[in-house]
Amino acid sequence: MLTYALKRILLMIPTFFAISVLVFLLLNLGAGRPGGSELSGEGSQNAEKGDNRESYRIFKEQFNLDKPILFNSRYDLTREDVEATLLEVLNLDDSVSLEAQIEAQDRIEDWGLYAIPGLVECLKNAEKVEVRAKASERLTINAQERLVIKYSDDKAVKKTQKALNRETAAKNRAIKPWFFSVGDTEGKTEADVQSFWADWWAENQSRWVYDTSDKIAIFFTDTRFAKYWGNLLRLDFGISHVDKKPVLQTLLSKLKYSITLAVSSVFLIYLISLPLGIFSAVRRNTIADKVVTVILFMLYSLPSFFVAVILLNTVTSGDWDFFPNLGFTSPNADELTTVELLFDILWHITLPILCMTYGGLAALSRYARTGLLDVIESDYIRTARAKGLPEGIVIIKHAARNGMIPIITLMATLLPALIGGSVIIEVIFQIPGMGSYVFTSITQYDYNAVMAVLLISCVLTLIGMLLADLSYALVDPRITFD
Amino acid sequence: MRWLTRALHSTEGAKKMSNAPVKPGQEDMTFGDIVWGQFKKNYFAYGALWLLGVMFFLAVFSPIIASGRAFIWTENGVTHYPWLNSLFDDNYYENGVDKFFNLLLVFGVPLLLAWLGVSRFVYGGLTKRVRRLKIRRLAGILTLVFMATFAWVMMTSQGHKNAYNYDDYLAAQDAGKDVSAIFAPVQMMYTKQKLRDKLQSPSFTADCAEQGRDADVCEDYILGTDSLGRSVAVRMLYGIRISLSVGVIAVGIYVTIGIIIGAFAGFFRGRVDMFIQRLIEIFMAVPTLIVLMVVVSFIDEPSIFHIMLAIGLLRWTGVARLVRGEFLRLRNLDFVTSAIALGYSTRRVIFQHILPNALGPVLVAAAFGVAAAILIESSLSFLGLGDINIPSWGQMLRDGYLTQKMHLILIPGLGIFVTVTLLNLVGEGLRDALDPKMRK
Numbered sequence: 004m005l006t007y008a009l010k011r012i013l014l015m016i017p018t019f020f021a022i023s024v025l026v027f028l029l030l031n032l033g034a035g036r037p038g039g040s041e042l043s044g045e046g047s048q049n050a051e052k053g054d055n056r057e058s059y060r061i062f063k064e065q066f067n068l069d070k071p072i073l074f075n076s077r078y079d080l081t082r083e084d085v086e087a088t089l090l091e092v093l094n095l096d097d098s099v100s101l102e103a104q105i106e107a108q109d110r111i112e113d114w115g116l117y118a119i120p121g122l123v124e125c126l127k128n129a130e131k132v133e134v135r136a137k138a139s140e141r142l143t144i145n146a147q148e149r150l151v152i153k154y155s156d157d158k159a160v161k162k163t164q165k166a167l168n169r170e171t172a173a174k175n176r177a178i179k180p181w182f183f184s185v186g187d188t189e190g191k192t193e194a195d196v197q198s199f200w201a202d203w204w205a206e207n208q209s210r211w212v213y214d215t216s217d218k219i220a221i222f223f224t225d226t227r228f229a230k231y232w233g234n235l236l237r238l239d240f241g242i243s244h245v246d247k248k249p250v251l252q253t254l255l256s257k258l259k260y261s262i263t264l265a266v267s268s269v270f271l272i273y274l275i276s277l278p279l280g281i282f283s284a285v286r287r288n289t290i291a292d293k294v295v296t297v298i299l300f301m302l303y304s305l306p307s308f309f310v311a312v313i314l315l316n317t318v319t320s321g322d323w324d325f326f327p328n329l330g331f332t333s334p335n336a337d338e339l340t341t342v343e344l345l346f347d348i349l350w351h352i353t354l355p356i357l358c359m360t361y362g363g364l365a366a367l368s369r370y371a372r373t374g375l376l377d378v379i380e381s382d383y384i385r386t387a388r389a390k391g392l393p394e395g396i397v398i399i400k401h402a403a404r405n406g407m408i409p410i411i412t413l414m415a416t417l418l419p420a421l422i423g424g425s426v427i428i429e430v431i432f433q434i435p436g437m438g439s440y441v442f443t444s445i446t447q448y449d450y451n452a453v454m455a456v457l458l459i460s461c462v463l464t465l466i467g468m469l470l471a472d473l474s475y476a477l478v479d480p481r482i483t484f485d
Numbered sequence: 486m487r488w489l490t491r492a493l494h495s496t497e498g499a500k501k502m503s504n505a506p507v508k509p510g511q512e513d514m515t516f517g518d519i520v521w522g523q524f525k526k527n528y529f530a531y532g533a534l535w536l537l538g539v540m541f542f543l544a545v546f547s548p549i550i551a552s553g554r555a556f557i558w559t560e561n562g563v564t565h566y567p568w569l570n571s572l573f574d575d576n577y578y579e580n581g582v583d584k585f586f587n588l589l590l591v592f593g594v595p596l597l598l599a600w601l602g603v604s605r606f607v608y609g610g611l612t613k614r615v616r617r618l619k620i621r622r623l624a625g626i627l628t629l630v631f632m633a634t635f636a637w638v639m640m641t642s643q644g645h646k647n648a649y650n651y652d653d654y655l656a657a658q659d660a661g662k663d664v665s666a667i668f669a670p671v672q673m674m675y676t677k678q679k680l681r682d683k684l685q686s687p688s689f690t691a692d693c694a695e696q697g698r699d700a701d702v703c704e705d706y707i708l709g710t711d712s713l714g715r716s717v718a719v720r721m722l723y724g725i726r727i728s729l730s731v732g733v734i735a736v737g738i739y740v741t742i743g744i745i746i747g748a749f750a751g752f753f754r755g756r757v758d759m760f761i762q763r764l765i766e767i768f769m770a771v772p773t774l775i776v777l778m779v780v781v782s783f784i785d786e787p788s789i790f791h792i793m794l795a796i797g798l799l800r801w802t803g804v805a806r807l808v809r810g811e812f813l814r815l816r817n818l819d820f821v822t823s824a825i826a827l828g829y830s831t832r833r834v835i836f837q838h839i840l841p842n843a844l845g846p847v848l849v850a851a852a853f854g855v856a857a858a859i860l861i862e863s864s865l866s867f868l869g870l871g872d873i874n875i876p877s878w879g880q881m882l883r884d885g886y887l888t889q890k891m892h893l894i895l896i897p898g899l900g901i902f903v904t905v906t907l908l909n910l911v912g913e914g915l916r917d918a919l920d921p922k923m924r925k
Contacts, residue, residue, distance in 0.1 A: 014763075021767050029779060300913075304906040306860055308867050309898035312886045316894060426774060427864055431886070441775055442868065445782050453779060457772065464770040 004476060004483070011469050018465065019458075023235075024073075026457045027228055030450050031072045060112060064149065066244060066451075067230045069113040075225045077117035078213050085111070085121030086129060089137050111141060118145050120211045123204045126197065132185055139182040139196050146203075147175040178203075231454075240458075241451035243444070250455045253440070260331050260436035264352060264425055268359040269417055276364045277410065280371020281403055284379060287372075295368075303365035311358045311431045318354070326354050329433035355432045359425060363417065367410065375406035412474045416467050515614075520845075523918035530914020533907040540904070544725040545589050548572060551671035551719045558649045558666040560657075567649035568669075573638050577674070580875055582730045582789060583723070588635050596627055671716070673705075675723045675876045679714040682706070687717075687892050709892045711884050717893065720876040721900055727877050728904055731793055731862040732855035738797025740851050743804025748835050748843075750805070751812020758809070765802045773799050774864065781870045789872045792865060796858050804850055811843035845919040852912035856905045863901050 091107035319328035429438035651672035863879030885893030
């Protein structure tokens with residue numbers, strides 16, 4: 004048993020890794036880009052207006068969006084690649100569409116330091132003067148070193164970090180003016196710029212000489228995915244680009260609402276469906292059984308968002324104003340005592356829980372019914388009846404205990420399903436749980452938040468599946484995994 | 486003439502057979518016949534299947550029931566057929582689902598009728614088994630012809646300049662022109678907006694006359710209008726097309742994927758099985774609805790086909806597990822061993838010998854799956870993430886949720902509920918019919 008569990012847990016690691024690759028690719032290959040497409044487009048079109056563009060670049064660096072997704076082969080960038088991209092950006096003969104131009108602009112910006120050797124070559128040897136000018140302009144941007152964005156909490160480290168930042172900023176400032184533009188007589192002349200960058204290159208050239216191990220390291224680790232996983236190992240899910248707060252922190256604060264809903268509706272489902280299932284099994288093929296079956300069947304087919312909307316429009320307003328229409332607590336929740344708060348919450352979550360519960364009833368009571376029917380025909384039940392036990396004891400003590408075994412194990416799979424499936428209910432009733440959080444995050448292209456929710460619910464489901472398998476063996480001694 | 490002689494020949498054969506002790510018709514009762522017989526005994530499921538058939542026909546015949554264009558339009562002695570032109574007009578029926586059903590209406594139904602007549606006449610005398618084989622081949626050819634025509638229509642359809650709408654007809658009559666036209670019973674398309682008439686209640690409710698500008702306008706909308714003044718009744722009618730096609734196509738995709746993957750895992754076992762099980766685990770752990778929301782919202786202009794494809798690519802795990810289990814069970818039976826011993830190719834053993842015996846549970850899963858896919862699509866549209874150009878029931882419900890109009894909540898909601906219930910009933914019926922324990 005223990006070895007089996009260990010084996011399963013070890014197998015979960017590659018599975019989780021594969022899931023993370025899949026989800027990561029899905030999110031990053033999507034058409035939408037975080038930061039809003041308007042920011043990107045605007046920034047590219049007003050490339051000369053510096054400010055906007057600069058903030059977009061820093062935003063991309065901050066979220067590692069300038070890096071390639073899975074593999075990085077930018078150590079191989081040649082002069083031809085860079086020159087072709089520069090020509091696209093310049094669009095000298097008007098042959099490039101606006102989208103392609105913006106895309107090229109983004110591309111050369113994302114290449115960052117990797118484009119330096121190519122740019123230096125372009126500056127030195129390109130035929131067209133416009134390309135040389137553009138190369139010098141790109142050099143002043145691409146050759147800038149990264150600053151430390153987030154200071155450490157440790158004071159000594161913070162001090163050195165600050166000193167380092169000052170030094171880097173000074174270097175960056177020194178590079179900044181060394182570009183020339185075509186037809187501009189007031190700025191620097193081409194000869195000066197050329198000689199400056201020639202000196203600079205001679206001094207710094209060694210930084211762009213990669214041996215094989217460097218290349219392998221860059222290929223696998225200097226990517227979005229590797230950076231994300233590096234953070235994930237420290238349980239850091241990144242920060243949301245909407246509110247700039249750590250995603251995990253927000254998520255944990257949301258989790259309590261979703262868990263409250265999920266746990267209480269699972270509890271209710273079991274509380275109602277087990278007796279219903281036993282009732283149907285004992286009275287099998289009677290009118291009562293058929294009525295129960297038909298009603299449950301109808302409930303099972305009733306879409307929960309439909310019921311939720313009907314409830315919202317009938318019992319929360321007008322003549323039947325029995326329930327609040329949104330939220331998890333009343334606005335004045337801070338002033339309430341604990342008992343009052345408890346009732347307030349209960350009053351608020353009655354309708355959502357109702358909507359989440361009724362659908363599960365049919366499936367579960369059906370399982371309970373068949374589970375009990377399998378047992379009720381067996382020999383030991385006949386023996387129990389034969390020795391004169393009252394029917395109630397036979398059913399409850401002898402039959403139900405064995406017949407309910409398969410139902411208990413369903414709980415492990417029900418819980419993650421409810422957490423994932425409560426999105427619509429949470430959105431409709433405006434409960435600030437995980438479901439509505441993931442919905443708003445998706446509409447705002449908040450990658451880190453969506454990724455975190457997906458990964459967490461995947462882990463919950465994996466654990467649920469493991470627990471389901473293990474609980475079979477726990478409750479039924481006939482099943483072993485050895 | 487070959488088919489005629491063969492037909493005559495086999496009629497003789499059938500006559501000879503009838504002298505044998507075996508009753509006619511009993512001699513080749515296939516598994517399908519038994520299941521179908523069992524299924525027919527379940528009145529609820531059988532009735533549900535009939536009702537679904539009615540829904541399908543409503544979907545196909547929607548343009549005959551409700552269309553803004555005139556069937557026939559005669560002006561100054563010149564006759565036009567605008568309705569027929571509109572069926573494949575990009576500006577009138579914008580999405581592919583509508584074109585598909587329109588093609589079914591124009592070509593599919595006549596083909597079906599012709600085929601039914603021909604098969605009765607040509608294959609009437611053959612034994613059941615041979616007839617079934619022939620019919621299957623003919624159906625395959627007809628489907629191919631149909632799909633080719635569909636592709637051709639999708640590529641070549643284009644707009645027509647002249648509009649022969651009901652409003653034009655009224656205007657022409659007011660102007661005293663010599664115009665006569667024949668229209669569908671409901672002279673409206675689901676896209677037709679009239680903001681003046683927005684949020685009308687259904688004509689049979691009491692507050693309709695109070696709300697409406699006058700009784701005539703009110704009478705136009707049997708089920709009221711939505712927030713853009715479009716007729717709810719017409720949108721519900723065309724919505725059947727969306728719901729049915731989403732369910733069927735999405736399930737078709739994932740059943741195909743699931744069967745292939747499950748068959749490989751169950752037939753080859755060992756490492757292949759191990760790998761596929763991991764793959765299944767991965768896809769099972771991913772929460773479908775959230776991933777669908779991500780996919781749909783990240784596509785620039787999501788169409789209904791994207792949703793179908795996404796559902797199909799995400800939900801195949803259930804079918805794959807079922808097929809894998811069946812294959813593991815059947816793999817060791819004698820008929821498979823003998824098929825392998827006869828030297829049949831692996832493909833033939835898998836798809837012609839084992840697969841037909843493993844299809845029962847898949848069929849049940851597919852019936853429930855169609856219901857689930859319809860629910861998923863309406864959930865997505867309800868959240869406002871779907872294709873905004875289609876008359877999806879989920880979107881109408883969203884309209885009701887936002888405007889708090891009861892008729893806009895109840896009508897599409899009941900539409901979804903009824904469709905899902907019917908499909909679930911069929912699924913239950915199939916499950917019982919396939920279960921030997923339940924056989925009476």
